[in-house]
Amino acid sequence: MTNNSPLPCDVLIIGGGPAGSTAAITLARQGLDVVIIEKEQHPRFHIGESLLACNIPILKELGVLDDVAAIGVYKPGAEFVTDTGEGRMSFPFRYAIDAQADHAFQVRRAEFDEILFRHAAKAGATTLEKTRVTKVSFTSTATLLIEARTETGEMRLFAPRFLLDASGRDTLMLRQHGQKYSDLRNNKAAIFSHFRNVPRAEGEGMEGYISVHLVQGGWFWMIPLPDDVMSVGFVGDHESFKHHGGSLDALFWKHVQASPSVQARMAKAEALAPLSTTGNYSYKGDKAWGERYFIIGDAFGFLDPVFSSGVMLAMKGALRGAHVASQWLLSPQWGRKAARKAERQTRQEMQLISWLVYRINDPLLRYFFIRPKNKPLRMRDAIIALLAGNFAPSWRVMIPFRAFTVIFGLAKRFKHS
Ligand code: FAD
Structure with a gap:
């Protein structure tokens, strides 16, 4: 094959984050010819470090649970903290209805995502890094043509029988073949970094808890990571970020100082890297699928991360996406049926979470939520x-x-x- 003749494969996956790798492992294990393309090289930084208990059975099924446990901080639950009357409330996972596990992990995403991506290669998928998918075409001969470019500018062409878009917040398919709707009621942005000298949640057995500090104008996360590092981030209104005249540092520390509970924990904090910011959320797509493609993870929708739901939704969506792909390869009719069901389930999950995000942002309803x-x-x-x-x-x-x-x-x- 020359670089200009399209490489055929069963399923091509755009993006090597948790969604893409989960789908790649699942499909490669079924003996399908899978290609997964990642524009960066692992390990690469990514925000979103707190996993949920329901990630555990998925990680186990994928065969990476021990590897993840080895790089993670054991997370038995989540605590919510306010500066007003409600104080602190902890939610141990062991009391969850139908708990699938009594704990989760908090991980550096560079390591976590690399474990999954390398595991996809071990499962038999062809993994390409430093290669960006630039165009998806539906040709007149009813085949899919995918164009990608390597870091050195070399063009690669692929002709998969089915496509899964797991391009994350780049939302490749929504930009090229769909519509992306922003949730204006929840238009947030975040500022974050890793810090040392930030005490963990107080109390016996609490050191692995994520703390969510609900503060004036938004909320902070404090996620304990290995080596006594704390991931700290503030999520607030995108508009207020845009109209703040000062530096990112000034904005972040202004919010720290405005909350007594956060300020107390950050008194001796030492940043390990410059603060970063991310905006442009929340959103969802008009459609999750079309003829011979399905969209999974953040590439379809993104929600305020206050419930740390992103990675789990991405992995669950990926399992559904993998099912859609394998059904489609057997019969497009079965594939369409599976796609309709998968889209409905994904939308229901997103709807429930965004409904709760609105409630937790309301100071009065928040009281009933955390008490x-x-x-x-x-x-x-x-x-x-x-x-x-x-x-x-x-x-x-x-x-x-x-x-x-x-x-x-x-x-x-x-x-x-
Ligand atoms: P990603 O992880 O973004 O992976 C997409 C991949 O596709 C990337 O590696 C990217 O490089 C690659 N890619 C993109 N375009 C192309 C292209 N054209 N060609 C090839 N490759 C491409 N979730 C949690 O579970 N817990 C948290 O605590 C949490 N906190 C968060 C805090 C913030 C501020 C934000 C913004 C998100 C947070 N999330 C959290 C959400 C979580 O990070 C995402 O939901 C999760 O990463 C989604 O996985 P994904 O595989 O869909 O996308």
Whole structure:
């Protein structure tokens, strides 16, 4: 084959993040000819370091659980902290309804993503790095043609039978063949870095907990990583970031200083790298699939990371995407049916999480969220299930909570009218 004759394969995957690698491992294990293309070279930095308990069975199934445990900090749960009356509330995963595991891990994504990507190669996928997919064409002969360029500018062509887009927030297929809708009610941005000398969550057995500090104008994450490093980030309104005249450092430290609970923990913090920022969220696509392609992970939609749900949603979506691909290769009719179902499930999960994101951003509803009573509605267990990444039972059990917040919202509106 010359570099200009398209290389045929069963499934081509764009992007070697958690979604792409999960799909690649799954499909390669089925004996399919899989090519996964990553524009960067692993290990590469990525934000999003706190996993959920429901990641554990997936990691186990993929055969990488021990490798991930070796690079991670054991995470038994999540705590929410406020500067107002509610104080601190911890949610141990062991109480989650239908818990699939009683813990998760917090990882440096450079290491985590590399484990998954290399595992895809071990499973039999062809892995290409430093190669960017630039164009996806649906040719008149009803075949897919994928153009990619290596770092040195060399053009590579591929003719897969099916395509999975896992290009993350680059949203390649939505940009080239679809529509991306921003969630204007939740238009947020983040500033973050890694720090030393930030104390971990207080209390026995709490040192592995993620802390989510709900503060004026947004929220902070504090994610303990190995080597006494703490990942700290602030998420706030994109507009307020844009209109802040000063430096990124000034903006970050202004928010630290505004919250007594965050300020106390950051008093001796020493940044290990310059602060970074990311904006442009939240969004979702108009459609997750079309003839011979399916979109997975952040390439389809992205939500405020307050519940640390991104990696788990990406991996679950990837398992569904892999199923769609293998069904499509057997029969396009089965593939379409699988794609419709997979899109519906993904949308339902995203809808539940964004509904909760709105609630947790409301100072009054937040109170009920972080101080849930367990009796008689099992609301606390439901919230823990959600924080563990288990959406199905929490959805059922959350119905009373939903009903309550609707009534509460109406009462508020009535009061203000
Ligand atoms: P990605 O991980 O982004 O992977 C996409 C890959 O595709 C990248 O490696 C990219 O280089 C590659 N790529 C893109 N375009 C091309 C192209 N044209 N050709 C080839 N390769 C390409 N999630 C959590 O679970 N826990 C958290 O604590 C958390 N915190 C977060 C905090 C912030 C501020 C943000 C922004 C996100 C956070 N997330 C978190 C979300 C999480 O990072 C993502 O949901 C997750 O990485 C999605 O995985 P993915 O594989 O879909 O995309």
